[in-house]
Amino acid sequence: MDIANEVRVLCESAKRASHSIALASEDKKNKLLSRIAELLLENAESIISANKLDLASAEENGVAKAMLDRLMINDSRIKGIADSLYSVVALDDPIGKGDVWSRPSGITLRRVRVPLGVVGMIYEARPNVTVDSAALCLKTGNAVVLRGGKEAINTNKEFVRSIKLALSECGFDEGAVGLITSTSRESANALMSMRGLVDVLIPRGGKGLIRACVENSKVPVIETGAGNCHLYVDESADLEKALKIAVNAKCSRPSVCNAIETVLVHRAVAEKFLPMLKSAFDGYSVEIRGCADSCEILEGIKLATEEDFETEFDDYIVALGIVDSLDEAIEHINKYSTGHSEAIVTENMKSADRFQNEIDSVAVYVNASTRFTDGGEFGFGAEIGISTQKLHVRGPMGLYALTTEKYLVTGDGAVR
Amino acid sequence: MDIANEVRVLCESAKRASHSIALASEDKKNKLLSRIAELLLENAESIISANKLDLASAEENGVAKAMLDRLMINDSRIKGIADSLYSVVALDDPIGKGDVWSRPSGITLRRVRVPLGVVGMIYEARPNVTVDSAALCLKTGNAVVLRGGKEAINTNKEFVRSIKLALSECGFDEGAVGLITSTSRESANALMSMRGLVDVLIPRGGKGLIRACVENSKVPVIETGAGNCHLYVDESADLEKALKIAVNAKCSRPSVCNAIETVLVHRAVAEKFLPMLKSAFDGYSVEIRGCADSCEILEGIKLATEEDFETEFDDYIVALGIVDSLDEAIEHINKYSTGHSEAIVTENMKSADRFQNEIDSVAVYVNASTRFTDGGEFGFGAEIGISTQKLHVRGPMGLYALTTEKYLVTGDGAVR
Numbered sequence: 001m002d003i004a005n006e007v008r009v010l011c012e013s014a015k016r017a018s019h020s021i022a023l024a025s026e027d028k029k030n031k032l033l034s035r036i037a038e039l040l041l042e043n044a045e046s047i048i049s050a051n052k053l054d055l056a057s058a059e060e061n062g063v064a065k066a067m068l069d070r071l072m073i074n075d076s077r078i079k080g081i082a083d084s085l086y087s088v089v090a091l092d093d094p095i096g097k098g099d100v101w102s103r104p105s106g107i108t109l110r111r112v113r114v115p116l117g118v119v120g121m122i123y124e125a126r127p128n129v130t131v132d133s134a135a136l137c138l139k140t141g142n143a144v145v146l147r148g149g150k151e152a153i154n155t156n157k158e159f160v161r162s163i164k165l166a167l168s169e170c171g172f173d174e175g176a177v178g179l180i181t182s183t184s185r186e187s188a189n190a191l192m193s194m195r196g197l198v199d200v201l202i203p204r205g206g207k208g209l210i211r212a213c214v215e216n217s218k219v220p221v222i223e224t225g226a227g228n229c230h231l232y233v234d235e236s237a238d239l240e241k242a243l244k245i246a247v248n249a250k251c252s253r254p255s256v257c258n259a260i261e262t263v264l265v266h267r268a269v270a271e272k273f274l275p276m277l278k279s280a281f282d283g284y285s286v287e288i289r290g291c292a293d294s295c296e297i298l299e300g301i302k303l304a305t306e307e308d309f310e311t312e313f314d315d316y317i318v319a320l321g322i323v324d325s326l327d328e329a330i331e332h333i334n335k336y337s338t339g340h341s342e343a344i345v346t347e348n349m350k351s352a353d354r355f356q357n358e359i360d361s362v363a364v365y366v367n368a369s370t371r372f373t374d375g376g377e378f379g380f381g382a383e384i385g386i387s388t389q390k391l392h393v394r395g396p397m398g399l400y401a402l403t404t405e406k407y408l409v410t411g412d413g414a415v416r
Numbered sequence: 417m418d419i420a421n422e423v424r425v426l427c428e429s430a431k432r433a434s435h436s437i438a439l440a441s442e443d444k445k446n447k448l449l450s451r452i453a454e455l456l457l458e459n460a461e462s463i464i465s466a467n468k469l470d471l472a473s474a475e476e477n478g479v480a481k482a483m484l485d486r487l488m489i490n491d492s493r494i495k496g497i498a499d500s501l502y503s504v505v506a507l508d509d510p511i512g513k514g515d516v517w518s519r520p521s522g523i524t525l526r527r528v529r530v531p532l533g534v535v536g537m538i539y540e541a542r543p544n545v546t547v548d549s550a551a552l553c554l555k556t557g558n559a560v561v562l563r564g565g566k567e568a569i570n571t572n573k574e575f576v577r578s579i580k581l582a583l584s585e586c587g588f589d590e591g592a593v594g595l596i597t598s599t600s601r602e603s604a605n606a607l608m609s610m611r612g613l614v615d616v617l618i619p620r621g622g623k624g625l626i627r628a629c630v631e632n633s634k635v636p637v638i639e640t641g642a643g644n645c646h647l648y649v650d651e652s653a654d655l656e657k658a659l660k661i662a663v664n665a666k667c668s669r670p671s672v673c674n675a676i677e678t679v680l681v682h683r684a685v686a687e688k689f690l691p692m693l694k695s696a697f698d699g700y701s702v703e704i705r706g707c708a709d710s711c712e713i714l715e716g717i718k719l720a721t722e723e724d725f726e727t728e729f730d731d732y733i734v735a736l737g738i739v740d741s742l743d744e745a746i747e748h749i750n751k752y753s754t755g756h757s758e759a760i761v762t763e764n765m766k767s768a769d770r771f772q773n774e775i776d777s778v779a780v781y782v783n784a785s786t787r788f789t790d791g792g793e794f795g796f797g798a799e800i801g802i803s804t805q806k807l808h809v810r811g812p813m814g815l816y817a818l819t820t821e822k823y824l825v826t827g828d829g830a831v832r
Contacts, residue, residue, distance in 0.1 A: 023773070105793060106784075107784050107788055109794060109795075116807075117776075199806055200806070200807060214634075215634065218631065220805065220807050241828070244829055244831055245831060247831075248832060249831075252832060352826075356824045358435075360533075361822075362823060363824075364822070364825070365826070365827070366825070367826065367830070368522075368825055368826065368827030368828075368830040368831075369830065371831070372523055372825060372830070372832055377521060377523075377832065378519070378525060378823070379517065379519055379525075389636065390532050390533070390615055390616070390636075391532075391616060391638070391807060391808040392807040392808040393821075394821050394822065395821065395823055404807070404810050405809075406777075406780070407789075408780055408782075409780070409782070409788060410784065411781070411783050411785075412657070412783055413654070413656075413783055413784070414783070414784040415660055415661055415664035415665075415668075415785045416664060416668060416788055416793060
């Protein structure tokens with residue numbers, strides 16, 4: 001069977017399965033998720049073996065250190081994945097919820113949340129996305145077709161084996177979760193062309209992947225997560241706070257989308273702050289690529305190129321720029337940002353307000369780390385991704401993002 | 417200046433204007449809308465003269481009767497448009513509304529509604545869309561770039577002249593509302609390519625227009641309004657109700673998207689209902705195109721082709737089919753429908769429930785006319801279109817549909 005055909009068959013199975021899972025009760029869906037958690041824990045050994053194969057080929061292919069961390073699965077991470085399944089069980093199911101009202105014309109309207117139908121996911125290295133996505137889709141009565149990256153294919157196959165077993169044990173159609181086993185560009189393109197079978201496509205990964213989906217997909221796309229995030233240290237910043245936030249936002253997990261890639265510093269505090277920053281970043285072996293002015297203050301750092309300011313490094317690398325004003329910082333950020341998360345450190349509330357109002361990103365922080373942009377940290381429970389587009393939902397996407405609405409209208413012969 | 421350039425310049429002006437209108441107070445925006453209403457009434461004479469030019473060329477080009485009705489502007493319709501501006505003034509502005517919560521991590525989140533930015537509209541004959549769209553966009557702090565149809569170009573220019581005058585009188589940037597004067601396909605394509613300048617594209621019109629936007633646009637699209645709507649008369653229907661609903665849904669305004677295009681009748685009531693239906697439809701000169709079985713009951717009607725069941729006639733034409741069961745009716749509708757509005761007439765509540773649950777359309781009616789699918793009839797105030805897609809918003813789109821959200825997060829050095 002060729003690749004386009006494999007994808008079409010999986011999507012058709014998902015479409016068929018979507019009709020029955022859409023009508024399943026919350027209780028039945030929760031039992032399914034709990035059973036998936038149990039089976040993942042039971043099958044930990046075979047999952048970790050499969051993951052070792054993936055890690056070995058990734059290392060062979062010279063994959064970056066931060067990326068290897070994203071790919072790795074061990075006992076404690078499986079425990080974490082199972083815990084996140086239980087946390088999805090604990091979340092309220094939005095399906096069927098809604099409101100009712102009547103109109104003078106004689107009609108009564110019920111607006112109810114319904115599943116989107118079939119969700120397509122295209123993602124890269126992190127295999128936990130496989131389970132997290134399936135859990136959120138199933139909880140909201142959606143079927144899902146997964147197309148993960150080649151780096152994690154063995155791990156993903158093991159995960160989906162447990163999920164399908166749980167589906168079947170709990171009386172669901174196994175087609176509700178499909179994994180595309182081909183990880184070529186052709187299989188991604190095939191999934192993007194499944195208009196009529198797939199209701200929404202959610203890409204998770206780097207800028208290139210997101211752009212390819214946005215530009216080529218015939219299926220509606222939710223743009224997610226490309227995160228060229230910025231930290232701006234204002235002239236009135238508390239430099240100790242600034243340092244703590246910079247280190248957290250860059251070094252606590254550099255491979256994720258809410259980590260910062262560029263630090264901008266007001267010229268008035270640059271002489272003092274830059275050496276503090278370099279000394280802290282040296283402790284994490286962060287490579288600093290600075291503008292010409294910052295290279296004069298910090299001897300021996302690399303000169304940043306235009307491209308460095310455009311890049312989501314996802315690694316222990318940071319771009320550094322000195323700016324003359326808040327305006328210059330805002331302009332720089334609105335030019336280079338992917339619209340994800342940006343932070344200002346300042347004790348001047350006027351500057352804070354202007355920064356929050358004029359920066360057009362999902363989350364705009366004052367005196368806090370960009371690392372908080374996350375469904376769990378925001379209090380939404382699990383997330384299927386972070387939308388950086390303006391339509392449908394913006395920011396961390398929980399269960400609600402996987403639903404749409406429908407109007408059920410009744411009358412007794414009402415006409416307009 | 418070539419067409420692509422004209423479009424780019426208008427979009428750049430809109431983008432610039434969007435920054436200031438986004439920050440305007442509700443009061444200031446309401447004054448603007450009221451002033452537009454006043455100016456339209458003052459300029460009624462020149463608007464109607466321009467509209468006469470449009471009507472004359474449309475008639476010359478053999479435009480269908482129902483379409484001429486959509487195009488026509490007279491004093492009472494200008495009064496109606498002014499009234500709808502005042503009704504937008506009366507609606508609550510969603511901008512800046514939202515909620516606030518804190519997290520144990522030490523951050524406080526404010527989630528606020530913000531404008532989308534720049535809205536692109538591509539639409540066909542109805543010139544009132546020009547004013548309605550501008551009003552809804554301006555009220556929500558958005559700029560808008562309008563690309564109407566060639567049939568209404570003179571009327572649209574007059575409308576936009578009044579709008580720009582009001583913008584300038586009220587201290588706004590005139591670029592906030594732009595009208596593309598070229599009505600070629602090239603200008604539509606240029607607007608679809610303005611990614612980065614235009615935040616969302618809302619096409620309003622026939623199936624061909626919508627499909628062209630969905631397939632070609634690089635800007636996110638909200639699919640609207642193509643309405644191949646159905647009425648199903650169940651075996652347990654009250655036939656008087658069915659007749660009243662059929663006549664209302666087909667004949668009260670056949671050119672609009674929530675009018676029905678196909679009537680399906682259960683075989684058990686066909687012998688009795690079809691002659692009633694024909695006699696009522698004859699009073700409105702509705703041409704009936706029936707399936708083979710209905711042609712045996714109603715002598716002299718035209719035999720329907722497959723294409724007739726796929727067609728949104730927007731005219732005094734209806735397709736008619738006899739079905740053997742509720743299942744067959746549901747299957748037919750899910751196959752041919754554009755997902756807009758469908759109705760069942762039945763006294764059997766089990767059939768009603770099944771119909772509402774299994775039909776995957778925006779609005780599913782029991783014993784009521786599909787003509788109710790409308791922002792005003794649903795109680796939302798004005799609407800900018802009826803979304804037939806599942807993402808962002810489904811059904812009649814009011815002010816809320818023209819906004820997105822943003823998270824403003826504050827801490828005091830909070831890190832994760």
